[in-house]
Amino acid sequence: QVQLVESGGGVVQPGGSLRLSCAASGFNLSYYGMHWVRQAPGKGLEWVALIRFDGSSKYYADSVKGRFTISRDTSKNTLCLQMNSLRPEDTAVYYCGKARGWLLDHWGQGTLVTVSS
């Protein structure tokens, strides 16, 4: 059974950094692409980043390009999102998701990131 558990969220000041993790179980991260998606309070869903199944390519939304980095540790079956130069508009619940091709077919429960002074 696929399970995704995000962690690492919290409160950070503007300009600060945060690293999110997503622990995967029930499948091998080495064979699947993975996504990050976020949702600002009371707003809709925004796709953030995707890493291909083999880690060879990474894709980002324009709003985070150059500031966020998606990566994975296959030995720990864990996905990460390094977030630098954070802005108040980055405040959101961040979800990780398992990909089938590029389809997001399983979601974690999310972790809240608040960027505020």
Next chain:
Amino acid sequence: EIVLTQSPGTLSLSPGERATLSCRASQSVSSSYLAWYQQKPGQAPRLLIYDASSRATGIPDRFSGSGSGTDFTLTISRLEPEDFAVYYCQQYGTSPLAFGGGTKVEIK
């Protein structure tokens, strides 16, 4: 960059009624790589439909998807109480991937 526009923003219906949700793309969606997700308050989204018309595992057959190119539709044939939620479409054929703004289906 593909922009998805969902309509209506809110749909007020009664249990047992039919719901028709629209998702329009600013340009053609590659290979009909269009998905629909359901989200209830305080929960993560759940995949309902992929490839425009294929139901995900465990999704009841009252949910159906149709369309191609730039126009897509999610239909709920008879609304059950648990179907009142927010629905999002998403294209996953081209980077950057994109979600529509969502349609809220509320109890009338």
